[in-house]
Amino acid sequence: QKEVEQNSGPLSVPEGAIASLNCTYSDRGSQSFFWYRQYSGKSPELIMFIYSNGDKEDGRFTAQLNKASQYVSLLIRDSQPSDSATYLCAVNRAGNQFYFGTGTSLTVIP
Amino acid sequence: ETGVTQTPRHLVMGMTNKKSLKCEQHLGHNAMYWYKQSAKKPLELMFVYNFKEQTENNSVPSRFSPECPNSSHLFLHLHTLQPEDSALYLCASSQGRLQSSYNEQFFGPGTRLTVL
Numbered sequence: 001q002k003e004v005e006q007n008s009g010p011l012s013v014p015e016g017a018i019a020s021l022n023c024t025y026s027d028r029g030s031q032s033f034f035w036y037r038q039y040s041g042k043s044p045e046l047i048m049f050i051y052s053n054g055d056k057e058d059g060r061f062t063a064q065l066n067k068a069s070q071y072v073s074l075l076i077r078d079s080q081p082s083d084s085a086t087y088l089c090a091v092n093r094a095g096n097q098f099y100f101g102t103g104t105s106l107t108v109i110p
Numbered sequence: 111e112t113g114v115t116q117t118p119r120h121l122v123m124g125m126t127n128k129k130s131l132k133c134e135q136h137l138g139h140n141a142m143y144w145y146k147q148s149a150k151k152p153l154e155l156m157f158v159y160n161f162k163e164q165t166e167n168n169s170v171p172s173r174f175s176p177e178c179p180n181s182s183h184l185f186l187h188l189h190t191l192q193p194e195d196s197a198l199y200l201c202a203s204s205q206g207r208l209q210s211s212y213n214e215q216f217f218g219p220g221t222r223l224t225v226l
Contacts, residue, residue, distance in 0.1 A: 004152070034214065043200055043217040044153075045112070088153070092213060096141055096165055096204070100153040 001026050006089050006101035014109050019076040021104050023089030026070070033065055033072045036088040038103065044088055048074060079108045113137040114218035116201050122224045123191065131186040131221050133201030140205060142184040143215065144176060147198040159184060191225045198222055 005024050013019045021035075032051045036044035050056045050063040050072065062075040072091075076083055086103040113136045123129050135142060144156040158166035159178040173195075175187040184201055200220045204213040 002152075032213070036217075043198075043220045046214055046216060049214055090153075090215075096143070096158040096160055096213070098143075098155060098215060102150065102152045 002101075003027065003099035004089055004091050004101040006087075006104050008102055009105040010107055011104055012107045012109055013079050015079060015081060017079050017108075019079045019083065019106055019108070021074040021076075021087050021089075021106065023072045023074075023101055024070055025072070025089075025091045025099070027091070027093060027099075028067075028070065029093055030070075030091045032092045033063070034090040034092070034098075035061075035063060035072075035074045036090060037083075038086045038088055040085075076106075079106075081108045081110050084108050112216040112218065114201060114203055114216055116199075116218035116221055118221060119219060120222045120224075122226065123188070124226050125191060125193075127191075128187070128189045130188065131199055131201075131223075133184040133186075133218055135182055135184075135201075135203040135216075135218075137203055137216065139203040139216075140181050141203060141213070142178060142181070143202040143204075144174075144184065144186050145200040145202065147200055147220070153200070157186075188223075191223075193225050196223055196225045 035048040038044045048063040050065045056063045060077045064073045088103045089101040091099045117132045141160045146154045156170045157176040177185040198220045201218040202215040204215045
């Protein structure tokens, strides 16, 4: 079983719509969760992190965490063509062990 | 700019060459990481240093040799690599609080390595 699983996509949404990206993880001891955006040929850029159950909002981005279901999601409201990228979900147990999913490719269609 | 720099950005080497990748962070962090990113695969954690001490080595072949002289600098020494080692090598840093999971990682731009 993979530590972190994401649907690889591609996910296509029209400009202005809500993009919903999902991630599940296997270790119930995981404590913190991260979303990275990676443009083609570039390195991952941290866009959101969440530690507690519930929602966390930052501008057009909302991260949602449900530890009972071992599920974390990222919502992007008012999607823009510049949001087109691969989104990586990452999970951290205590200490320095981070696990990444394979990423979901998002395309926002003008 | 994330405060993490990597050099070189691109590297082409033969299987018999020896080369080194360099990473430097200006964030005051105490933990530094090397990752390998290959196409269609998750980021693979290779090595972790916390306060200059290696804390993780995820079964990486000995042809990859890390060095961490201080909390701001990290090297990856490469020797007799194979073509399948061609990938994007990413350096990252974090606060490195071992007793806490509140350790956001910040990545450098990466080194695109091609082994001929």
